[in-house]
Amino acid sequence: MLRDLPWLPTPTAAFRDELRALQAEAAGVRADDFAQRVISLATAALDEGQLSKLAKLSAAIAAGGPVPGLDRVKLGVLGDGTLSLLGPAIAGSALRHGAAVQIFESDYSQAVQDATDPDSALRRSGLDMALVASDARLLGLDRAAVDAEEAQARVGAAFERIRMIADGLGPSVRSTVLVQTVVAPLEPLFGSYDRVEPASPFAMVEALNRRLADWAAQGGAVLVDVARLASVVGYESWDDPRHWHASKLSFSPEMIPAYADVVARTIGAVLGKTRKCLVLDLDNTLWGGVIGDDGLTGIQLGQGSATGEAFVAIQRLALELRNRGVVLAVCSKNEEDAARSPFREHPDMLLTEDHIAVFQANWTDKAANLRAIAEALNIGVDALVFLDDNPAERAQVRREIPRGRRPGAAGRSGALPAHVGLGRLFRDGGVLEGRP
Amino acid sequence: MSRDEILREITEIMRDVFDEDDLEVSLETSAEDVEEWDSLSHVRLIVAVERKFGFKFKNSEIEALKNVGDLVNMVATKTA
Numbered sequence: 001m002l003r004d005l006p007w008l009p010t011p012t013a014a015f016r017d018e019l020r021a022l023q024a025e026a027a028g029v030r031a032d033d034f035a036q037r038v039i040s041l042a043t044a045a046l047d048e049g050q051l052s053k054l055a056k057l058s059a060a061i062a063a064g065g066p067v068p069g070l071d072r073v074k075l076g077v078l079g080d081g082t083l084s085l086l087g088p089a090i091a092g093s094a095l096r097h098g099a100a101v102q103i104f105e106s107d108y109s110q111a112v113q114d115a116t117d118p119d120s121a122l123r124r125s126g127l128d129m130a131l132v133a134s135d136a137r138l139l140g141l142d143r144a145a146v147d148a149e150e151a152q153a154r155v156g157a158a159f160e161r162i163r164m165i166a167d168g169l170g171p172s173v174r175s176t177v178l179v180q181t182v183v184a185p186l187e188p189l190f191g192s193y194d195r196v197e198p199a200s201p202f203a204m205v206e207a208l209n210r211r212l213a214d215w216a217a218q219g220g221a222v223l224v225d226v227a228r229l230a231s232v233v234g235y236e237s238w239d240d241p242r243h244w245h246a247s248k249l250s251f252s253p254e255m256i257p258a259y260a261d262v263v264a265r266t267i268g269a270v271l272g273k274t275r276k277c278l279v280l281d282l283d284n285t286l287w288g289g290v291i292g293d294d295g296l297t298g299i300q301l302g303q304g305s306a307t308g309e310a311f312v313a314i315q316r317l318a319l320e321l322r323n324r325g326v327v328l329a330v331c332s333k334n335e336e337d338a339a340r341s342p343f344r345e346h347p348d349m350l351l352t353e354d355h356i357a358v359f360q361a362n363w364t365d366k367a368a369n370l371r372a373i374a375e376a377l378n379i380g381v382d383a384l385v386f387l388d389d390n391p392a393e394r395a396q397v398r399r400e401i402p403r404g405r406r407p408g409a410a411g412r413s414g415a416l417p418a419h420v421g422l423g424r425l426f427r428d429g430g431v432l433e434g435r436p
Numbered sequence: 437m438s439r440d441e442i443l444r445e446i447t448e449i450m451r452d453v454f455d456e457d458d459l460e461v462s463l464e465t466s467a468e469d470v471e472e473w474d475s476l477s478h479v480r481l482i483v484a485v486e487r488k489f490g491f492k493f494k495n496s497e498i499e500a501l502k503n504v505g506d507l508v509n510m511v512a513t514k515t516a
Contacts (some may be wrong), residue, residue, distance in 0.1 A: 052480070084476050085479060085480070241494050242498075244494055246495055246499075247475065249479065253480075
């Protein structure tokens with residue numbers, strides 16, 4: 001499940017001890033691999049409590065001198081409801097994406113004042129970025145409007161409020177203002193008619209998100225699509241009225257790690273920490289079976305079997321990424337002629353040799369081949385994403401390439417979750433680590 | 437699970453949530469006795485207890501909690 005961050009490894013049992021060691025180092029003499037160990041500790045499926053502990057380390061790094069490998073970011077967090085649980089989780093998650101974030105939180109329900117007053121403590125704190133988090137209940141979009149006209153006015157007022165906060169902050173923010181989309185209320189008011197009736201809370205929230213997206217398209221802000229995240233994890237899981245009523249927390253605390261990773265990934269992307277190249281294994285990754293043993297007619301690819309169709313789907317995804325500017329490379333333990341034959345002759349291959357920028361088919365280990373690919377493309381190894389069905393190969397890459405500089409490694413390709421993870425990885429520049 | 441065992445588990449959770457390895461917890465311990473125990477860490481504590489014991493509190497149940505003893509009793513009832 002997405003909420004469990006399944007693409008990240010399970011946290012180490014020594015999490016608290018390692019964190020304490022790093023905290024001591026952050027305050028004193030830092031070893032050469034300090035940043036790598038910080039990133040490595042954060043690159044795990046941490047819960048909300050662990051992330052909040054990491055946030056203290058993150059703040060200490062952000063407030064101190066430069067650390068190679070970690071960008072220091074002062075992030076303002078403004079908006080609706082209780083934000084105090086969100087900020088620390090974002091700071092903890094951002095370490096995973098190469099940013100040491102220090103959080104500056106707006107006081108409860110003071111977002112507009114803090115954003116529009118040039119002398120507010122928030123605006124004078126030297127922010128690099130800001131995040132505007134909104135809630136339908138505090139934007140007045142949780143109750144139906146009388147008619148379409150009033151609905152439009154309410155959506156307009158909600159949009160103007162968000163824009164006032166973002167634009168107000170603008171002059172005091174060095175880099176970017178991130179704006180969240182808004183999650184629609186869980187309970188339908190008119191059932192399926194909600195989508196038809198513009199005065200329904202659901203339709204108003206959808207209309208607001210449309211306006212936010214149009215605004216983002218014009219460069220007004222960078223969007224963090226929390227509404228999409230909520231729909232993927234499921235509104236029923238996302239929503240937790242208990243915590244809204246008790247402490248004005250916008251959504252279930254169990255969703256905080258997944259939420260924080262989406263925000264943190266966006267911060268990483270704004271900082272330019274994106275993956276550039278997808279490195280594909282061949283046997284049992286792009287087709288089923290082993291080309292060297294099964295031959296051109298023996299591998300599973302194409303219509304006729306579910307497995308064969310799944311591999312076509314993987315190839316289609318790789319092509320989609322290529323169309324969006326991601327470079328494709330091949331890294332396979334194979335004889336080169338055999339490895340290239342499906343690209344040349346198999347009728348159901350979507351990928352051709354022309355799509356592959358670097359083709360490494362040999363019997364050398366994968367870590368060495370990944371280094372060769374990165375060198376050929378003149379990018380860092382950490383800009384690669386490595387897709388391989390074989391856990392032993394992924395483990396070898398983890399062993400050989402220093403922590404914190406590893407390529408993302410995705411798991412078995414035939415399964416749908418890998419698709420989802422892979423797409424997300426490139427979409428927001430995230431780091432994907434398959435569970436070993 | 438006996439009340440003693442529940443108290444031991446909750447003590448571990450509280451030490452983790454409040455980030456105090458030496459925290460001494462008894463049935464009488466309340467938010468007034470623990471410096472780090474504020475409204476925010478209270479949410480963290482409730483979420484951690486729910487995760488550990490696999491159930492969810494109602495708001496009215498959370499509001500009725502006055503000290504660790506109440507929490508232990510609630511967990512004992514819910515997991516019985």
